[in-house]
Amino acid sequence: MADIWMPEAIKVDLGDHAPCDTGFPPKAIAHITADRDDATAAHPKDLVPFANLQALFTGGKREMAPHILWSPFTGTFAQFFPxxxxxxxxxxxxxxTRTNRAGKVVLQVEALFFPFCRVNGEVFATLADTPCKGWPELNGWVRSWGVPDVFPMGHPHGFTSNRSEQxxxxxxxxxxxxxxPENDHVDPGSWPEFVAAEPFPGAxxxxxxQKSPVIAAMHRRLVAEGCNRYTADDVLDVWEPDDVKSYAAWQQKLGFSGSDADGTPGASSWEQLQVPHLV
Known part of the structure; x- marks a missing residue:
């Protein structure tokens, strides 16, 4: 089963949990915080600190809190609801329609961003222009809840609305x-492209x-999936006995047993792990 709390996120549980309407398909919603509306290309403004937004969603704006607050500049996450x-x-x-509930999951993500924000002296006009740090982990976690890598109403490009109840x-x-539906916001304006998965390299x-950046990427995904059987002295990008243990834990999590859960990756378990493709 997928993790109800994103492993990379700071857990800030607001309580007040309520179920989703599971008769609808799984969804994720892309927002930006848009916490400043006076920045322009000629007059950019400094990005509001992540801690300020985290405090806002646990304080005065807790009634508007998402699941995930994400900084695309640092790869930092905070999660407020499972x-x-x-x-x-x-x-x-x-x-x-019960917009906050209409899905097996309705995972709402607020990216810390506003157009023409300034970070370390550099100005960013769109979210897609940012480093998008942490996006592979976020995309992978959302995907683990059955949300497909598609925008049914089109990948956002520009601050325009396009709504269809059907x-x-x-x-x-x-x-x-x-x-x-029922909303009048036009964000996020842009969003990073989905992360392609690394193809299965063969058993x-x-x-x-074996030394490879593919091993390191797999290691990170296993940790994110709660299958961490590593020790502090393990080498990130080298296949070692603890990789076997960790991968076996992943196979068992998927329901495999016996020789199908021996810690050697197979095509099916690898595809489901969704190791980010290495360019």
């Missing part, structure tokens, strides 16, 4: 805030002493 609960970042009109209720995937690739 994946299995609704969060509160969408307007939900009485008598309409698509929203019948299609799983990612939605911009600008796509959600023979995984032998003692």
């Amino acid at each position: 994946a299995t609960s609704r969060s509160k970042s969408l307007l939900d009109k009485q008598g309409g 698509i929203w209720e019948t299609k799983g995937g990612w939605y911009a805030h600008a796509h959600v 023979a690739f995984f032998h003692t002493g």
Whole structure:
């Protein structure tokens, strides 16, 4: 089963959990915090600190808190609700579709960003221009909850709205805030492209002493999936006995047993691990 708390996130549980409407397909919602509206290309403004937004969602704006607050500049995350609960970042009109709940999951992500924010002297016009640190981990965690890598109403490009109740209720995937019925926001304006998965290199690739950045990427995904059987002295990018133990834990998590959970990667378990593709 997928982790209800994203392993990389600071856990800030607000309580007040409530179930989703599981008759709808799984969704993720892309927002930006847009915490300043006076920045321009000619007059950029400094990015608001992550800690300020985390404090806001645990204080005066807790009734608008998402699941995940994400800094695309540092790869820092804070999580306020478990994946299995609704969060509160969408307007939900009485008598309409229950926007915060309409899905097996409705994972809401607030990226810490506003257009023409300034970070370490550099100005960023769109979210996609940022380093997008942590996006592979975020994309992988959302994917682990069955949310497909697709924007059913189109990948966001620009601050325009495009809403369809019928698509929203019948299609799983990612939605911009600008796509959600009953809402009038037009964010996020842009969003990073989905992370391609590293193809299965074959079982023979995984032998003692094999050194590769693919091993390091796999290591990070196993840790993120709660299958960490590593010790402090393990080498990140070298296949070692603790890689076998950790991968066996992943196979067991998927329901494999016996020789199918011996710690040697197979095509099926590798595909489900979704190791980010290395460019």
